[in-house]
Amino acid sequence: MKSIKRLFKKLKYLIIILPFIGLVIFLPAVARAADIGNCSDYAWAEKFGYISFSGAGATPDYGVTVASAGLTGYAWSEKTGWINFDDAGDLYAVTNDGAGNLSGYGWSEKIGYISFDDTSANNFYQVLIDGSGNFSGYAWSEKLGYINMNDVGALYGVTTTWLPITAPTVTTQEPTDKATTTVTAHGNITNTGGATVTTRGFKYGLTQTDTWDAHEDGSFNTGAFSLPITGLTKGTTYYVRSYAINSQGTGYGAYVQFTTTIQSDEIIFRRDVILDKDVILR
Template identity: 30%
Template sequence: MKKNFTLIFTLLLCLFYIGGNAQTQFWSDTFEDAGAPSSGSRTASIDFSCGGPPFTSYFTRTLPTGIALQNGSYSLFQGSKIWAAEDIDKGPTCTNASISANQQVTWSGINIAGKTGLSFKGLLAASQLGGWQGLNFGAAEDFLIVEYRIDGGAWTKALAFYSNVPAASPASSNQLYLDTDGDLIGDGAGLTYAFTEYSANITGTGTTLDLRFNCFANASAAQELAVDNFRLFEAPPVVAPTVTTTAATGVGAVKATLGGNVTADGGASVTERGIVWATTANPTTANTKVTNGTGTGSFSAVISSLPAATLVHFRAYAINSSGTSYGSDLTFTTNAALSATTSQSNVFCNGGSNGTATVTASGGVTSYSYSWAPSGGTSATATGLTSGSYTVTITDSESTQITRNFTITQPTAISTATGSQTNVSCNGGTNGSASVSPSGGTPGYTYSWSPS
């Protein structure tokens, strides 16, 4: 029997974990002889058994074999002992109506200081053979309730089971069902002889929690109920997220693709994540920070405005309500900055158009593109230039741009304004002469006299 329960409990625990945030158990009462409850105290309003053996009226911790059920036996309980009740009002003297049919087991002094997200789980069972008194019986209505209070406050129902038939009587064929809407009429899942695990959230926080199993059962026909393996859980403490840093890719002179992976949120939403970088080791959010979304999972982005030709340190980071976590410190070295050398050839003759200008780009990320203005084309060398000013814009594959300026010159216009002559001394003679001293243009000069 215990093996069967262990398998079922394991499956339920897995579902509890998958269905929401993981819970941590901090208290239990298995009703066994040792180690139960795990803390605090368990106090019964009365503890008795009579009739039999096995007992026919009881409100006690017992072996399932120690009590007489009307038709069947309990199953799927944990361990060896349970807390069971039947025909409670007979009391220790086995005299009908000698005590109240409403009795409780209370656990006091359970420490909940600093705990949040509290919840309860327990195994519950009851006869499914009918006879449960319904709402119409007023103060004599049968029920099974698990309730709690924090720091001595009012009792609050966590789970409550009532007859599903308001007018039900000890002769009715009915069951105790979970009351889902608080109207004291069962309308949810029904209890049977097979112990079933039920859970409920516990609202609020404080220092001390009291837990109570409260029931009413006074007929001897088939009003049998039992509980087992009560447990309390808390939300695990929130810790900072877990994040790793991803190696840099696409490294250029001023840009690189950087990222990371938030593998665990630490129990609270990750409200910010991203990259921090600096030129010193182990940068933090006090250095340059580039945000990149929220939540868990991988992320990356192109980071720009990096310093060229520099060793850069970077880390992924993630933030939740507990704090900030960082991945490992990784490094990369950026390329040299985009730059260019220049050369030019000026116009050879005044008024000509044979000037050239050339740039030789380096650094940045290849390939490069060129744009000359006001003319010159889209190559590294502009040709056919006349005298004047020119600008070339160089763009690399990171979209970084630099400009270089040129002034193409030309010689001044040739001039023969300076010259001298000697006239013929005698009519018909041939001793005349003429000379010029050219300037401007491009030396050396050649001369051609005409007519001779």
């Protein structure tokens, strides 16, 4: 009877701790699943074949995500196993400069480090993400050789829904309110480049050079803007173009030409008007 009681007591404790055991067992898979995001398709290595950057199935346990800081998650190949892009104690990590230029190292237990650092003289092997989310370039491993990220004939090519931050896109419109020493310049931010525009304004000069500047600082989105330009010289031709700045750089519009006015009492009429070679009016 006592032995039966002891058995039930052990079973009671087992029932209590079983859920915690299951939680511990499944924690790694849950952590990897949380990394799945916005990469898809395949890279290619001549020695090992396809390397998948996307998750498989409804609840995949691998997949690579891209953020402005770098790559996270796991790629997968039958021959290489997991390729980890998560930083573990600063030993390795593939970083992103925010503009889609990747550098650093991934890691696989079977093949070791996979380098995203380009050591060629002309940056031929650098891995980049373009404005459409397409990977290009080559990673490198001593055991794998070059790993091609480019899409060749739609057979493979890694893509992502993450888009790099770029300089803003702006256009320049015809100035208005032209006077002897002032005009109103007009521009339009058509794309912020994925980051807040902190400065917008106009560059202008007597030629297509940025001699002078009129701008405003703040936090700006897409849309039209205008600023007065003062201190001009009457009766003079200028060239003006719009610009906008975000964390990635400066975007410029095209130059537009305008001429300031002169006062009506300064218009000089010639008294001598040549009608033909024989007749002169005075």
